[in-house]
Amino acid sequence: MTETPPAPRSPARSRLVLVLAAVAVGIGAGFAAVYGIGTVTRNAGDPSCKPAVETARAIAPLARGEVAAVTVAKTGLALPNLAFHDGSGGAKTLADWRGRTVLLNLWATWCVPCREEMPALADLQTKLGGADFEVVAVNIDTNNPDKPKAWLKEVGIGAERLAYYADPSARVFQELKRIGKAFGMPTTVLIDPNGCEIASLAGPAEWASEDALAMIRTALKAGQK
Numbered sequence: 475m476t477e478t479p480p481a482p483r484s485p486a487r488s489r490l491v492l493v494l495a496a497v498a499v500g501i502g503a504g505f506a507a508v509y510g511i512g513t514v515t516r517n518a519g520d521p522s523c524k525p526a527v528e529t530a531r532a533i534a535p536l537a538r539g540e541v542a543a544v545t546v547a548k549t550g551l552a553l554p555n556l557a558f559h560d561g562s563g564g565a566k567t568l569a570d571w572r573g574r575t576v577l578l579n580l581w582a583t584w585c586v587p588c589r590e591e592m593p594a595l596a597d598l599q600t601k602l603g604g605a606d607f608e609v610v611a612v613n614i615d616t617n618n619p620d621k622p623k624a625w626l627k628e629v630g631i632g633a634e635r636l637a638y639y640a641d642p643s644a645r646v647f648q649e650l651k652r653i654g655k656a657f658g659m660p661t662t663v664l665i666d667p668n669g670c671e672i673a674s675l676a677g678p679a680e681w682a683s684e685d686a687l688a689m690i691r692t693a694l695k696a697g698q699k
Contacts, residue, residue: 523550
């Protein structure tokens with residue numbers, strides 16, 4: 475049986491195909507330009523945060539087990555100079571911790587996962603806290619400023635285990651949200667001695683676990699190089 479050859483394509487149809495192909499290419503190029511794909515170079519971030527990115531690479535293999543949900547930094551990000559106060563009402567900013575690695579945690583008494591991970595944060599501070607590292611847990615309760623302190627006392631987390639910091643305006647959460655580092659509660663960011671992000675976590679973790687301790691010890695060691 476003889477096959478019937480395809481009908482020749484008309485000049486008008488050929489031109490239409492070429493036009494549609496050109497439009498598709500143009501749309502693709504525009505999409506790439508907007509979303510940073512194709513040959514567009516990705517933003518390398520803040521150059522002053524290069525050490526933090528190197529530390530992030532060092533701890534990346536340790537984001538497993540109890541801290542598997544931790545996201546390590548891919549580009550340099552300098553944290554805003556967050557402002558809050560200490561247990562005596564004294565003004566503090568993130569810059570007060572320059573030269574030290576910080577695990578910044580935002581929590582509230584109305585946040586059940588926050589309350590559940592608070593003893594582990596206190597244990598982490600007890601085990602690794604010192605001249606080079608501190609857990610800075612900032613409470614953001616906005617209604618009753620006495621409630622967080624009362625709750626910490628009730629569960630046996632005194633200032634000797636975990637220093638108290640608070641921001642009743644919750645502005646620290648909004649500032650982290652603005653740069654894409656706060657999506658819910660609790661919010662935690664591991665910050666290098668230059669004030670740059672090493673890693674972050676949206677949600678709770680067992681911060682006193684061997685997985686978490688190994689990760690933070692590695693970050694401290696990398697930061698001292």
